[in-house]
C-alpha cells in the first residue's frame with residue numbers, strides 16, 4: 001500500500017547535478033551525439049549554442065568553443081523537463097561522428113560545471129523520476145545487448161510495459177486482499193466470520209495460480225536472456241566432447257580415442273539458432289585411480305548438481321548400460337539420454353519423448369540426429385521463433401516471484417489452519433514487498449547500483 005519507496009525519493013534528491021556523455025559508440029561514424037541532462041542544460045544553450053531553442057524542434061546551428069571559434073555545426077534538440085527521457089531538461093547535440101571532435105565538445109561542456117555521466121545514469125534518472133520502472137530500465141539494457149531477433153523483440157515487449165502490467169496486476173490483487181484482511185483485524189470480534197464467510201481463500205488461490213503462470217513466463221524470459229546450463233556427462237570415450245564441438249559448431253574440446261582426455265570441466269557459451277546456452281563438457285565418470293581424473297570426476301558431479309539439464313551420453317555401438325550412472329545423478333535435475341555413435345550401430349536417428357525421460361539417438365561425429373536434439377532444447381527453453389508473448393526477464397525477477405509465491409502459499413496454509421488474520425496478512429505483506437522489488441517500488445541502493453552500473457555510458 002506504499003506508493004513510492006522512501007529510498008527512491010531520497011536518491012532522487014541526491015542526484016541533481018547535470019551530467020553529460022557521448023551517447024553514440026566510441027568509433028568514427030557519420031553522426032555522433034552528446035547527451036546532457038539536468039538544470040545546466042540552459043547554460044549549454046546560452047554559451048555553446050548562443051540561441052534560444054524551441055522545445056522538441058531540430059535546430060541546425062554552430063557549436064561555439066570558449067574562444068568563439070566553431071567546434072562544429074550540427075543539430076541541437078531540447079527536451080525541457082518533465083517531458084524528456086530522464087524527466088529533467090535534456091539536450092542532444094548531433095555533430096560529425098569523429099571521436100576527437102566529440103571529445104572536444106564534451107570537454108567544452110564539462111567546463112560549464114557539468115560532470116561526466118556514469119554508465120546507465122540517464123536510465124537511472126529516468127527510473128528515479130518515475131519515467132520508467134525498473135523492469136523497463138533493465139529492458140533498455142537488454143534491447144541494446146540483444147543479438148537475435150527474438151531477444152530484441154522480447155526486450156521491446158518488456159520495455160513497452162507488458163511485464164510491468166502483469167506485475168502491477170499481482171500487486172493490486174495483493175493490496176485488495178490485504179485491505180480486506182486488515183479490516184478483519186480491526187474488527188477482530190467478527191474476524192472468524194470474515195475469514196470463513198468471505199471468499200478470501202478463493203481469491204488467494206486465484207492469486208497463487210496467476211503467480212505461477214507469471215513465474216512460468218518469467219522463467220522462460222530469463223532463460224531467453226541468460227541461457228540454460230546444460231551439462232554433458234557420461235562414461236569416458238562415449239563422445240561427450242564430440243557432442244560439445246558439434247553443438248558449438250567449433251573445435252572447442254579435444255577429442256581423442258584415449259579415455260580420460262577431458263579432465264577438467266570445460267564451460268562454453270554457445271547459441272542454437274540464437275538461443276543462448278551454457279554448455280559444460282565434463283570428465284568421463286568411472287572408477288579411476290588417477291588423482292587428476294578423480295578431481296575431474298568430482299567437478300563433473302558439481303557441475304551436474306547446478307545444471308538446468310543433464311545430457312547423459314551413452315555409446316550406442318556398445319552395450320553401454322546406464323543403471324549405475326543414473327544412480328549417481330541427482331533425481332531433481334532433468335535428464336536427456338543421448339545414445340551416440342549411431343553411425344556405428346546402424347540405428348536411425350530418433351527422439352522419443354514418451355518415456356520417463358527423453359531419449360535421443362544421434363551421431364556426434366556425422367551430425368545425424370543433432371537437429372532433433374537442438375529442436376528439443378529450444379522447445380524446453382520455450383524458445384520458438386514465433387515467441388510472440390515472451391518478454392525478457394532476469395533471474396532477479398524469477399527469484400522475487402518465487403519468494404512471493406512461497407509467501408502466498410504460506411498465507412493459504414495459515415488460512416486453512418485458522419491461524420488468524422494477522423499471520424495471513426503478514427505473509428501477504430512479504431509477497432507484496434517481493435513483487436514491488438521487481439518494478440523497483442521497493443529497492444535498495446545496492447540493487448540499483450548493480451543494475452545500472454552494467455549499462456553502457458550515455459544510456
Ligand SMILES: Nc1nc2c(ncn2[C@@H]2O[C@H](COP(=O)(O)OP(=O)(O)O)[C@@H](O)[C@H]2O)c(=O)[nH]1
Pocket residue numbers: 234235236237238239240241242243254255256257258259260261262284340341342343344362363364365366
Ligand atoms: N563413429 C563415431 N565415433 C565417435 C562419435 N562420437 C565420438 N566418436 C569418437 O569417440 C572417441 C571419443 O570421443 P570424445 O568426444 O573424446 O569422447 P569423450 O571422452 O566422451 O569426450 C573419439 O575417437 C571420437 O572420434 C560418433 O558419433 N561416431
Ligand SMILES: [Mg+2]
Pocket residue numbers: 240241242253254261262282
Ligand atoms: Mg571428452
